[in-house]
Amino acid sequence: MPSLPQMPSFRGQNRTAPPLPRIPVPTARAIVDCGVYVDGQRLRGHFTPRQALTEANETVSGFVWVGLHDPDEGQMTEIAEIFGLHPLAVEDAVQGRQRPKLERYDNTLFLVMRTVKYLEHDIHAISEIVETGDIMVFTGPHFAITVRHGEHTGLAGVRRELEDKPDQLRLGPCSVLHAVADHVVDSYVAVADSVESDIDEMEEAVFTPAAKVGIESIYQLKREVVELRRAVAPLGTPLQTLVQNEDMPIPKEIRRYLRDVADHHTSATEHITYFDESLSGLVNAALAKISVQQSTDMRKIAAWAAMAAIPTMIAGIYGMNFDYMWELHQPWGYPVVVAIMVVICAILFRSFRRNKWI
Numbered sequence: 001m002p003s004l005p006q007m008p009s010f011r012g013q014n015r016t017a018p019p020l021p022r023i024p025v026p027t028a029r030a031i032v033d034c035g036v037y038v039d040g041q042r043l044r045g046h047f048t049p050r051q052a053l054t055e056a057n058e059t060v061s062g063f064v065w066v067g068l069h070d071p072d073e074g075q076m077t078e079i080a081e082i083f084g085l086h087p088l089a090v091e092d093a094v095q096g097r098q099r100p101k102l103e104r105y106d107n108t109l110f111l112v113m114r115t116v117k118y119l120e121h122d123i124h125a126i127s128e129i130v131e132t133g134d135i136m137v138f139t140g141p142h143f144a145i146t147v148r149h150g151e152h153t154g155l156a157g158v159r160r161e162l163e164d165k166p167d168q169l170r171l172g173p174c175s176v177l178h179a180v181a182d183h184v185v186d187s188y189v190a191v192a193d194s195v196e197s198d199i200d201e202m203e204e205a206v207f208t209p210a211a212k213v214g215i216e217s218i219y220q221l222k223r224e225v226v227e228l229r230r231a232v233a234p235l236g237t238p239l240q241t242l243v244q245n246e247d248m249p250i251p252k253e254i255r256r257y258l259r260d261v262a263d264h265h266t267s268a269t270e271h272i273t274y275f276d277e278s279l280s281g282l283v284n285a286a287l288a289k290i291s292v293q294q295s296t297d298m299r300k301i302a303a304w305a306a307m308a309a310i311p312t313m314i315a316g317i318y319g320m321n322f323d324y325m326w327e328l329h330q331p332w333g334y335p336v337v338v339a340i341m342v343v344i345c346a347i348l349f350r351s352f353r354r355n356k357w358i
Helices: 049-057 073-083 087-095 156-163 174-206 215-244 252-318 333-354
Strands: 031-038 063-069 101-105 108-118 130-140 143-149
Touching: 031 049, 031 156, 049 063, 049 073, 063 073, 073 087, 073 143, 087 101, 087 108, 087 130, 101 215, 108 174, 108 215, 130 174, 130 215, 143 174, 156 174, 174 215, 174 252, 215 252, 252 333
Parallel strands: 063 143
Antiparallel strands: 031 063, 101 108, 108 130, 130 143
């Protein structure tokens, strides 16, 4: 009898499919805008980053402004090759979620800033209040590159406003650095004002006698303020370095503008620090309010328990089945005992009500 063909065995074999090759995404997909600016005016036409840099290098005061949004490693590597960016800065720009800092690589400055956005919410609900993102700015002799992470970090409005100020654009790529930093710090101030309104509303609710505020909502607001402070406060050191360090390749006029940005940042940081202290006081006040409410509830429970104890005690005495109790055989015995219970309970109720226990 002919033998049947043997089926192949898959036992012990790795059935995991091989990883699919990663398809590189063109760098143009990450570029939001690319413009060439000469003497404070934007040149007409569309440019690739390489073409834009070539055009800018042919002038004395021209520079390129390239805007990128969430670039991957391959896209950022191509931009780095065109503009000669340092690999360490490129790595930070790809990863995002960096602490605010300022790095200098020869004639290139790399500024990292955290962005914040206020989210509308109900103060009594447990929800996210502040959303964060990142903006990185590279500036060199003939280029400015902005790298954004996050959906709320758009810079189209900043570009339009700066293009309406040719005198400031003539100051070179550092004018872009100032405009972006000013935009970010202004958002800090706006978010701080919104959070302050939340804290004022929370204070009013906590100190209103009849209102009930969950301690969880205060803790949530405090956690969001802590996150806000972590995003805002560290930017102070880079801004001070840009303002005070004269060795930085920054025009004197831009340094004056940055001084105003640093002042606004200091004001926002002080406000946020005050918010943290206010919320700590609110937590203590809310805990004290809860403690007082619990004490009031315990007094009410104790008062009702005391009134219930009197008839319980009397009923317990007459429930011991003793026959030698002369009032048991009297026709008035039962109503008199019930009346005594009612009178004693009424006296206790009046006393407790007078002392505001119930």
